[in-house]
Amino acid sequence: xxxxxxxxxxxxxxxxxxxxxxxxxxxxxxxxxxxxxxxxxxxxxxxxxxxxxxxxxxxxxxxxxxxxxxxxxxxxxxxxxxxxxxxxxxxxxxxxxxxxxxxxxxxxxxxxxxxxxxxxxxxxxxxx
Amino acid sequence: xxxxxxxxxxxxxxxxxxxxxxxxxxxxxxxxxxxxxxxxxxxxxxxxxxxxxxxxxxxxxxxxxxxxxxxxxxxxxxxxxxxxxxxxxxxxxxxxxxxxxxxxxxxxxxxxxxxxxxxxxxxxxxxx
DNA sequence: TTATTATTGCGAATATGTTGCAATAATATG
DNA sequence: CATATTATTGCAACATATTCGCAATAATAA
Ligand SMILES: [Mn+2]
Ligand SMILES: [Mn+2]
Ligand SMILES: [Zn+2]
Ligand SMILES: [Zn+2]
Numbered sequence: 001x002x003x004x005x006x007x008x009x010x011x012x013x014x015x016x017x018x019x020x021x022x023x024x025x026x027x028x029x030x031x032x033x034x035x036x037x038x039x040x041x042x043x044x045x046x047x048x049x050x051x052x053x054x055x056x057x058x059x060x061x062x063x064x065x066x067x068x069x070x071x072x073x074x075x076x077x078x079x080x081x082x083x084x085x086x087x088x089x090x091x092x093x094x095x096x097x098x099x100x101x102x103x104x105x106x107x108x109x110x111x112x113x114x115x116x117x118x119x120x121x122x123x124x125x126x127x128x
Numbered sequence: 129x130x131x132x133x134x135x136x137x138x139x140x141x142x143x144x145x146x147x148x149x150x151x152x153x154x155x156x157x158x159x160x161x162x163x164x165x166x167x168x169x170x171x172x173x174x175x176x177x178x179x180x181x182x183x184x185x186x187x188x189x190x191x192x193x194x195x196x197x198x199x200x201x202x203x204x205x206x207x208x209x210x211x212x213x214x215x216x217x218x219x220x221x222x223x224x225x226x227x228x229x230x231x232x233x234x235x236x237x238x239x240x241x242x243x244x245x246x247x248x249x250x251x252x253x254x255x256x
Numbered sequence: 257t258t259a260t261t262a263t264t265g266c267g268a269a270t271a272t273g274t275t276g277c278a279a280t281a282a283t284a285t286g
Numbered sequence: 287c288a289t290a291t292t293a294t295t296g297c298a299a300c301a302t303a304t305t306c307g308c309a310a311t312a313a314t315a316a
Binding site for chain 3: 130133134152154167170171174185190191192203219
């Protein structure tokens with residue numbers, strides 16, 4: 001199943017690159033000018049995750065958010081990094097902080113999903 | 129709104145105390161012998177969370193899991209601790225490991241939701 | 257240009273969690 | 287114990303997120 005280039009894939013990646021944040025399917029759909037079906041966006045996002053182009057974060061709202069992998073911008077991020085979800089502006093950003101943990105004997109690690117939530121700097125300064 | 133004692137609340141707490149793990153609504157319902165309505169279980173769980181008797185974890189499967197607070201058993205746990213979700217046996221346990229993080233300036237923390245996932249010791253040893 | 261098949265749109269299905277409302281039952285009070 | 291108050295429950299309906307089957311479309315290889 002060789003991948004093909006399509007306007008949909010381009011548009012989705014474009015939005016994610018531009019915002020530089022983690023976005024949910026509906027947020028992505030809202031930002032795209034052309035009309036793309038909900039299911040299609042999910043399929044594109046899932047494929048990007050399989051291919052290691054995006055990574056998936058599940059926030060405490062139970063929703064999936066998607067962000068570009070690793071060297072998002074200037075600062076490359078550790079494989080397992082924290083995420084911050086602002087409850088005011090509803091955005092999620094990848095923090096360049098590594099998650100440090102240790103597991104008891106005989107535990108096998110497969111994935112890490114760490115989300116801190118609160119108010120981001122933009123929103124906390126607005127309040128002043 | 130003074131709280132009342134009911135068989136439902138007792139049954140739910142009982143299951144959570146017995147397993148000592150974090151459980152989802154459907155897992156709890158399955159473990160209870162009497163029939164309790166889905167919505168009722170959710171309401172009971174939400175009330176326990178409000179009252180600080182349970183805490184809520186959202187796993188990467190997007191589902192909510194509920195566990196007894198802090199001094200679950202012998203070892204008291206830090207306020208912000210890691211959780212481990214086994215993808216084999218589908219259980220979640222509270223790890224007595226504190227989550228260490230630091231936020232950039234002007235960020236306000238409100239909540240922490242950290243879930244590691246993989247294979248727990250019981251399931252990894254079964255494979256041997 | 258044509259054939260192959262990855263990708264899409266659509267509608268329906270699944271799953272998790274919440275809510276309105278009337279019925280039930282726990283508790284307080286005399 | 288009898289009665290009033292109201293927290294709690296069951297039920298059905300709702301909301302939302304995500305997936306799936308299937309036929310139509312379109313990107314690429316030949
Ligand atoms: Mn990230
Ligand atoms: Mn816990
Ligand atoms: Zn914000
Ligand atoms: Zn296990």
